[in-house]
Amino acid sequence: MANLRKLEGMSTYALPTALAEIVDDFQALTEPDRLQLLLEFSRALPELPERLRDHPELLEQVVECQSPLFLTIEAEKDDDGSPAAFRLFFKAPPEAPTTRGFAGVLHEGLDGLTAQEILAVPDDMPELLGLTRAITPLRMRGMTAMLGRIKRKVAATARLQS
Amino acid sequence: MSYPVEQNEKFTAYAHPERLVSTEWLAAAIEGGALGNGKLVVVESDEDVLLYETGHIPGAVKVDWHTDLNDEVTRDYVDGNAFAALAAAKGISRDTTVVIYGDKSNWWAAYALWVFTLFGHEDVRLLDGGRDKWIAEGRELTTDVPVPAAGDYPVVERDDAPIRAFKDDVLAHFGKPLIDVRSPEEYTGQRTHMPAYPEEGALRGGHIPTAASIPWARAAAEDGTYRTRPELEALYLGEAGLNEGDDVVAYCRIGERSSHTWFALKFLLGFETVRNYDGSWTEWGNAVRVPIVKGTERGSVPAAALSTGKHL
Numbered sequence: 001m002a003n004l005r006k007l008e009g010m011s012t013y014a015l016p017t018a019l020a021e022i023v024d025d026f027q028a029l030t031e032p033d034r035l036q037l038l039l040e041f042s043r044a045l046p047e048l049p050e051r052l053r054d055h056p057e058l059l060e061q062v063v064e065c066q067s068p069l070f071l072t073i074e075a076e077k078d079d080d081g082s083p084a085a086f087r088l089f090f091k092a093p094p095e096a097p098t099t100r101g102f103a104g105v106l107h108e109g110l111d112g113l114t115a116q117e118i119l120a121v122p123d124d125m126p127e128l129l130g131l132t133r134a135i136t137p138l139r140m141r142g143m144t145a146m147l148g149r150i151k152r153k154v155a156a157t158a159r160l161q162s
Numbered sequence: 163m164s165y166p167v168e169q170n171e172k173f174t175a176y177a178h179p180e181r182l183v184s185t186e187w188l189a190a191a192i193e194g195g196a197l198g199n200g201k202l203v204v205v206e207s208d209e210d211v212l213l214y215e216t217g218h219i220p221g222a223v224k225v226d227w228h229t230d231l232n233d234e235v236t237r238d239y240v241d242g243n244a245f246a247a248l249a250a251a252k253g254i255s256r257d258t259t260v261v262i263y264g265d266k267s268n269w270w271a272a273y274a275l276w277v278f279t280l281f282g283h284e285d286v287r288l289l290d291g292g293r294d295k296w297i298a299e300g301r302e303l304t305t306d307v308p309v310p311a312a313g314d315y316p317v318v319e320r321d322d323a324p325i326r327a328f329k330d331d332v333l334a335h336f337g338k339p340l341i342d343v344r345s346p347e348e349y350t351g352q353r354t355h356m357p358a359y360p361e362e363g364a365l366r367g368g369h370i371p372t373a374a375s376i377p378w379a380r381a382a383a384e385d386g387t388y389r390t391r392p393e394l395e396a397l398y399l400g401e402a403g404l405n406e407g408d409d410v411v412a413y414c415r416i417g418e419r420s421s422h423t424w425f426a427l428k429f430l431l432g433f434e435t436v437r438n439y440d441g442s443w444t445e446w447g448n449a450v451r452v453p454i455v456k457g458t459e460r461g462s463v464p465a466a467a468l469s470t471g472k473h474l
Contacts, residue, residue: 035211035212035215036215038212039212039215039216042212067209067210094216095210095213095265096210096213097210097212097213097215097216098210098211098212098213099210101212133229133234134211134229135211136211136228136229138228139211139228
């Protein structure tokens, strides 16, 4: 039990508040209810804004996902022109609810954060959702790849603009 | 065969028409109250583990290819005890007619059907066109999850040999036809992945020597149904060069897409001996000292296999 506590303590310390809350919500549930929660995230994933909807070339495909998943990021600038917050955009078809659910978690957990906050998220954060057994490691790989792609794009943009 | 077999012109041309049902047939059977007494059970099996929850055919139960059919520890399928427990929980008895359907032209449904066949379940059929066709036709969906009365399923030992090939079986198979059902990019080994974007866990790209490339989806029509018998013959007898009576092994990446092809060869074209190599490229492409071929040419039987006549 002591070990478990320690693990949980370690697991969320580096997470931004919204993402830490999502992880806590998942961890508080039984396995079947976690799947249900992921389904709710898949329903809550926002539609693309119109300017992106008509320009699929502006999105990148994350090929590690079993279903087609496209994403992009945009940097919002401060008054002095330095990047302040990153906005995340995802596109995944309704017939891919698991992939949409992962995207929904990352959107709610990371949208509007700074580069520093996003880059501090541990790469293995998806493991913390407690879905690996129910979803299988193969499928979890897609979410890890999504997070990795977001972090690489944020890092590249932040470098260019600093 | 406990439930009447569908008769229609397209199916009659197949070697085993009793292995397919159409959406019309299933809708009429459900309408007629066929579900609920254990004689007919409809199973949805998808790639996406949450898709069933978004809506499914009324009365259908869910079987997940990975969490239900794969062993959690060993890279293998569940054993007879686990399969009996799974079947019973889904309301399936040994004499139940099982109709399986799923997403992506029944790719995972065919995989589930193949696993049911490993356990010798006699009457298991595919819904031609699968989930997408059912939805495209505007047929009823529900999110209600049925709670079936437990089925009565014996513990049956899995019989792998007739329809499942292992790596050593494939090495011993050289000289007889192999079908690679992956994409052309996977077949040639030219699938490029950008640095830091590793895609799938194989160390080498290419195909098993002598394998013909017939991507699985070519056996499916636009609406996800299987192509007609003449079309399938053009594909497998014509293009792939199979001859009647051939002993065939099909493979893909982990054995799911090749189950779709296995079904076509075994039940639609009537090849007696067709095995699915489920180790597939994730095993072969990582195995030490097995030969591969890169590029579009099928390649020839490896010299070592010729000289020993068997193992390398």
